[in-house]
Amino acid sequence: MIFTRRGGYIIFSGITLIGVGIAIAGYMATQIFVAPFVNLFFPDFYNNPTDFGWAYPNKTSGHTGSDLLQVFFGLGMEFLIKLATGTIIIVDDQITTYFIVIGTMMILSVLLGYPFFTAGAKPYSVEITRKLHKTRLFAGDYLYVEITARNTSLNQIPVIEIYDAIPEVFDLSLGDNSYTAQLDPKSSITYSYVVRIPIRGIFFLGPTKVILHDRQGFYSQEAILAETTELLVYPSYEDVKKMEVIGKKRQLGALFGAHRTKIKGMGTDFFGIRRYEPGDPFKTIDWKAFSKTGKLMVREFEAEQNIRVVIMIDSSESMGAGLARNTKLEYAIRAAVLLSHIAMEKRDMVGLAIFDEEVRAWYEPSSSPKAMFRIMEALAYAVPQKKKRITHAVEEIMKRLTRASLFIILSDLETKDDDVLEAVKKLRAQKNRVMIISPFGPWFEIMQHELSPFDKLLGEAIVEELVGKRRELFKKLQKYEVISISVGPDDFLPTIMSEFAKAKQKGMGAV
């Protein structure tokens, strides 16, 4: 319906006023009808209408609290008689006409403008253009959106309301995505807003809803106009940046193994001390040991080898449970970005597989800088959907992978144990090394503060049961020399980094 609530109210008020007018006319008719009867029974009533003593049964002089009921009865009788005989209020045609005229004016005031409004500008005579500062950005970035509305008709639009739809997860940082304005014929209006995009993924800005009003606000027309604009948001690079900053501080003790070492040409881990043999470089001589023993000794370090890593990310539906910003998949993606960066910095080869029922994205291990961008893009597109088939994914990957690698599987393992074991068997058969970092569902999904004490107890019982099952699975996995760790939101990233550092030391998946 084109009429707004305001228009409806005014029409309703007009009808009410006309109703009042008609009611007064009816009241007049009642008075005319009642008068002969009153004159018949109380001939002197119209001359002396004030004495209503007879209306109060058993009335003595003055009223007290003890005869309240009688007072009520008398009051009612007196009022009704006075009303019916026209002693209380005076009425005639004029006041009836007055209310009807006012009511008519109100109804007409709404209806008069209707043909003009329909003949005026339409929502489709407004052109909406949306300009984005950029269409590809990183999670945590800001985005400037500019909306231009153009009135293509020759009629003025007294009030136009524009609402540009933004995804719920976006934070409106500056300005507003809605706007109210007046649009003159053949003119345009521009407004803008800045949003912060907290998570990665593919998002759509728009469509834009346009509502047109008349000046009085009696009518409105709305339409959804602009097309949506696709936005590709890469996973955040903030973790990497932070780590680089910390790495630059050279706090070797605090973040050992997490950043580029300053010692070139050899490994960072101490292996042992042995006797000096001719040909050994002088710089390796341990002068302290020499001063103690009087013999030339050299220090030896473990040599670092480049490794080949395949990160397998489970993007099945269960990985997307919980709050949009804190799902297991989001953490897994953050971990993957961080891991890829560290590995590539150390010239290790990194490959990526994103899978659910099928393998959604696959990149062979590579250490070229371009590979990082490809991984970022693939991670941006990851959507939690469908069931998981780890074995199937492993089979598909094994067809394409020729050399043994270190497989880091990031999955919540919410599937049959056999599926996991079968996948691991297949990987180990090809001499691959496997590490399973498994985000444990309840630690991500249960909101402690939102639960009642009973729910908390129930939740703890469920967690206990799940932990037990997981422990059994991990025991079975140990047979295949698989490193399997359950992680929560707090220790996900540190665990994966430390485990990677350990694996690298051991030379797992060495090229």
Next chain:
Amino acid sequence: MSETKRKLTRRELREMVENPEEVAKRLLRKRERQFKLSYWIIRGFNLLTLGFLALIMFQIFKPQVFNFKNIITTLQLIILMLLILIMLLATLPGLILYILSPSYGAMYIYVIRAYVLRFMFPGITVPSFLDENVFLGSSTELFGPFAYLLDKPQQLLYQNILLYSITLTLYIIMILAGITFIYRSDIRSAGAVFVIAQILVGLGYFKDLLALPLTLDATTVFTMIRSPLFYVGLVSYFYFEFGLQTSYISVLFNPTLERQRKVTKAIQFLQRYKVGAQATQEEKQKEKKAASQQDEEEEKKGSAQLSISSSGSTLSRKYGAAALIYFLEQASDSLFARPGGEREKLTGRLQRYHDGLLRSDPETDVKLSGAAQELNPFKVLFWVSLSIALRLTLLIFFSWVLLTPSSFLASIAYPQDAVNSIELTQPEGIILVLLPLAMLFIVIGWLIAYVQTRTSKAEQSLISAEDIEEYLRRKKLMKFEEKQLPGVKSKKDKSASSLDGSIQAPEQAKPTKKKPKRVRPKK
């Protein structure tokens, strides 16, 4: 932003490049001035219309109604109402007590009544139409005052002085509602003024308080306008119509002003992040102090973290897991946590982003604050006045048609007997014409909408010459591309790519080479 935007001078352009923030501020201030000017002009007009309505209402009532003494009676009445309310509330617990123990209950009621009268309303004077001795409880009856209030309604309700004070109170409320409308531009206040005006007219008429009879002479349009009945109605409606039109202006301006205020505040807040580079010595010192305090707090936090990291596990000792957790928590705070308040959204990063935007377009702030629309207050007023004049003219004409239904019905060849019927001189006559007239407007509106929709659909189905040209050009280009890149995969091939749904970067898509046909050498 109007299409007819003037060209910027060289000086303005240079200023935009050199000092975009100042230019943006100036633009914002200009728009704000425009909005405020429009507001004050509209408020002035609102005050005039309210004054006009108040004057008309004042004139139609008998002089004794708007007497200063009545204000005192009104005040007395208000205090009395308050007293009755308090006494009623205080008596209620006594009634419960009275059921349990009549003697204690009665005692409580007497005591509480005495307390209310002596300490809460000492020396209260009741209006002259009430017997003070009876009402204020010299009676020994428990519910004496209430019984007295209910006794003989004519003693209370139909006293002229009471009617005058009620009328005066309503009149004052009407003016107060009008003033509220001037300040808040809320159409409900204007509606309240309109309704109170009707109540005043009705009350005045029913209780014979009007100075002039509400007569109506609808012989011609002009005699109708001059009739007191129509004139009073028209004035009150005019006020309401003006209210509707001016509330429109507030619908336009209020959100923009609010948005402007919010954005300006946010931008000012963001500027604080710049202080380090551009501040004066004093500001720098303040900042330094604040920063050192923050550092101390962070140090404390950090030492706590260190103590955790050195607490035991080999993992934390060897790989600094606690330190990692610390910095990753810091990252997650800024990244994944939903910003709590308005201030938390405003970060240094946003300030840098905003500065970048401002350098590329000095009008960024104007667009963000929604102040981009250039509203000429006088132009708006002109349109509002024109609209009111047009609507009132039409309204008067159609009201006349409704009040003289015979002439209208005769013109549409209604049966002569019906036209001459006595019923048409009655209110029913107005209703008889009002219904078809109302429907007529709706039908005309629907017809226009229908025709327009049909036309637009027809327009959409037409293909313009430009479209055909564009289509041909694209087709040509496509053919050219096909010739140039014979190896580009078709859509069908793409869907069946190596691993279903695998994402390939554009640079990965390599054109496949066609195998050259082997040609047998001629023998």
